[in-house]
Amino acid sequence: MKLKQTYVCEQCGVTSPKWVGQCPDCASWNSMVEQITPIRSSGNKGYAAATGEQVVKLSDVQLTVEARIATGLNELDRVLGGGLVGDSVVLIGGDPGIGKSTLLIQTLCHLSQTHPALYVTGEESLQQVTLRARRLELPQDQLNLLAETQVERIIAIAEKSSPKVLVIDSVQTLHTELLSSAPGGVSQVRESAAQLVRFAKSKGVALFLVGHVTKEGMLAGPRVLEHMVDAVLYFEGERDSRFRVIRAVKNRFGAVNELGIFAMTDRGLRQVNNPSAIFLSHYETAISGSVIMVSWEGSRPLLVEVQALVDETHLGNPRRVTVGLEQNRLAMLLAVLHRHGGVATFTHDVFVNVVGGIKVSETGADLAQIVAVLSSLRNKPISSDTVVFGEVGLAGEIRPVQSGQERLREAAKHGFKRAIVPKANMPKGGVDGMEVVGVKHIQDALGHF
Numbered sequence: 001m002k003l004k005q006t007y008v009c010e011q012c013g014v015t016s017p018k019w020v021g022q023c024p025d026c027a028s029w030n031s032m033v034e035q036i037t038p039i040r041s042s043g044n045k046g047y048a049a050a051t052g053e054q055v056v057k058l059s060d061v062q063l064t065v066e067a068r069i070a071t072g073l074n075e076l077d078r079v080l081g082g083g084l085v086g087d088s089v090v091l092i093g094g095d096p097g098i099g100k101s102t103l104l105i106q107t108l109c110h111l112s113q114t115h116p117a118l119y120v121t122g123e124e125s126l127q128q129v130t131l132r133a134r135r136l137e138l139p140q141d142q143l144n145l146l147a148e149t150q151v152e153r154i155i156a157i158a159e160k161s162s163p164k165v166l167v168i169d170s171v172q173t174l175h176t177e178l179l180s181s182a183p184g185g186v187s188q189v190r191e192s193a194a195q196l197v198r199f200a201k202s203k204g205v206a207l208f209l210v211g212h213v214t215k216e217g218m219l220a221g222p223r224v225l226e227h228m229v230d231a232v233l234y235f236e237g238e239r240d241s242r243f244r245v246i247r248a249v250k251n252r253f254g255a256v257n258e259l260g261i262f263a264m265t266d267r268g269l270r271q272v273n274n275p276s277a278i279f280l281s282h283y284e285t286a287i288s289g290s291v292i293m294v295s296w297e298g299s300r301p302l303l304v305e306v307q308a309l310v311d312e313t314h315l316g317n318p319r320r321v322t323v324g325l326e327q328n329r330l331a332m333l334l335a336v337l338h339r340h341g342g343v344a345t346f347t348h349d350v351f352v353n354v355v356g357g358i359k360v361s362e363t364g365a366d367l368a369q370i371v372a373v374l375s376s377l378r379n380k381p382i383s384s385d386t387v388v389f390g391e392v393g394l395a396g397e398i399r400p401v402q403s404g405q406e407r408l409r410e411a412a413k414h415g416f417k418r419a420i421v422p423k424a425n426m427p428k429g430g431v432d433g434m435e436v437v438g439v440k441h442i443q444d445a446l447g448h449f
C-alpha cells in the first residue's frame with residue numbers, strides 16, 4: 001500500500017499538500033495537521049459497506065440479524081440499544097477520572113467469561129489494572145491484558161489472539177509508525193483509530209475506544225473519530241456526585257439520547273435500576289427559584305430539578321448563564337416572558353442550572369425555566385409537590401411535548417400532587433392522585449404561580 005502525506009485543516013477539513021500556518025480556506029491559524037492517505041489502486045476496503053459493485057433493489061437486500069452480546073450491565077446494554085453488536089465500534093468519552101476505565105474493566109471481565117476478550121491499556125500499567133480488578137472482585141481468569149500503545153503492534157497481537165471484544169484505553173495514547181508526529185497529536189490519534197476500526201470491521205471484532213474530553217468539550221483532538229465509529233457514548237455528570245450518566249449521542253444500532261445511569265461506589269460502578277428521582281434534592285421546605293420538571297430522556301422519564309437565580313445586574317450587560325441547558329434558549333425564553341408575560345429581566349442577571357450535572361436538551365424544559373426564573377425574581381417558592389413541563393413558543397403559546405401521559409404517571413408515582421402542563425398534554429381520564437392543570441399560553445401558566 002502506497003502512502004501519501006498531506007495536511008488537513010482541523011477546523012474546516014480542507015487539505016493541502018504542504019504545511020501552512022494559516023488555513024487557505026477558513027483562515028484559522030495553526031489548524032493544519034499531518035495526515036496520511038493510502039493510495040489504493042481500487043476499492044475502499046476500509047469500510048464495511050463497500051462490498052458489491054452492482055446496484056441492488058432495497059427489497060432484495062438480505063438482512064443478517066445482528067447478534068447482541070449482553071454486557072452484564074443492563075444500563076450499558078440500554079444505551080447501546082439492547083446490547084453490544086458483534087462487530088461494532090463504540091467510542092466512550094468523558095472527563096478524566098469519571099469512570100471510563102472502571103466501566104470497561106467491569107464489562108470486559110464479565111464478557112471474557114463467554115467471549116475471548118483483550119484489554120489494551122496505554123495509560124495504566126498492568127499492575128494498576130490488575131489491582132483494580134482484584135479490588136472489585138471481578139472474574140479475572142479469562143481476560144487477556146496488554147500494555148502497548150503502538151497500533152501496528154496492537155493489531156499484530158490482536159490478530160494472533162483473535163479476541164471477540166477489544167478495548168483500547170485510551171485512544172490518546174496511541175501512535176502509528178506511519179506518522180512522524182508526536183503521540184497524542186490529532187493526526188496520530190485519528191490514523192491509529194482508523195487502523196483499529198478497519199481491523200475490527202474486517203475481523204468482526206467489537207471494539208471499544210476510550211477517549212478523554214478536553215475542556216472545550218471535544219474529544220481531545222479528533223471529533224472526527226465520531227464519524228468513524230458506530231456509537232458514541234459520553235459520560236455526563238459531576239465528578240463529586242455519586243451518580244454517573246452515560247448518554248448515547250450517536251448510535252447506528254439504537255436510539256440516541258438514551259441514558260444509562262450508574263452510581264460510583266467503593267465496589268465500582270453499580271447500575272441504578274430505578275433512576276427517575278435520583279437527581280432531586282428533597283428540601284425540608286420549598287425554596288424560591290427551584291422547580292421540578294419531568295424530562296423525557298431516550299425512552300424513559302426522569303425527574304429533574306431546574307434552579308434559577310435572578311439577581312440585579314451590576315454590569316452594563318446583564319448575564320444569562322445556563323448549566324445543563326442551552327443558553328440561547330434561555331435568552332429566547334426571557335424575551336418571551338417579557339413580551340407575552342409582561343415580566344422584564346433586562347436589569348437582572350439570570351443563572352439557570354439543572355441539579356446533578358445532568359444535561360437537558362429537550363424543549364420540554366422551557367416552562368420549567370420560565371417558572372424557576374419567575375420564582376426567583378419574586379422570591380416566591382413553588383410548592384414542592386408541583387411538577388411542570390412544556391415547550392414555549394415565540395408567540396407565548398405552550399406547546400405539547402412527547403409522552404405527556406407517561407411523564408405525569410411517573411410524577412404521580414413519586415408523590416407529586418399537582419402538574420402544570422400544556423393543555424394538549426392533558427390526559428383524558430386524568431391521573432390518579434394528581435391535579436393536572438392544562439395551560440395554553442404563558443399568561444395562563446403565570447397565573448398558577
Ligand code: TYD
Nearest residue numbers: 096097098099100101102264265266267268
Ligand atoms: P477511572 O475509571 O479510572 O476513570 P477514567 O478512566 O475515566 O479516567 O475512575 C477513577 C475514579 O473512580 C477515581 O476517582 C476513583 C473512583 N473509583 C471509585 O470510587 N470506586 C471504585 O471502585 C473505583 C474502581 C474507582
Ligand code: MG
Nearest residue numbers: 100101123169
Ligand atoms: Mg482511565
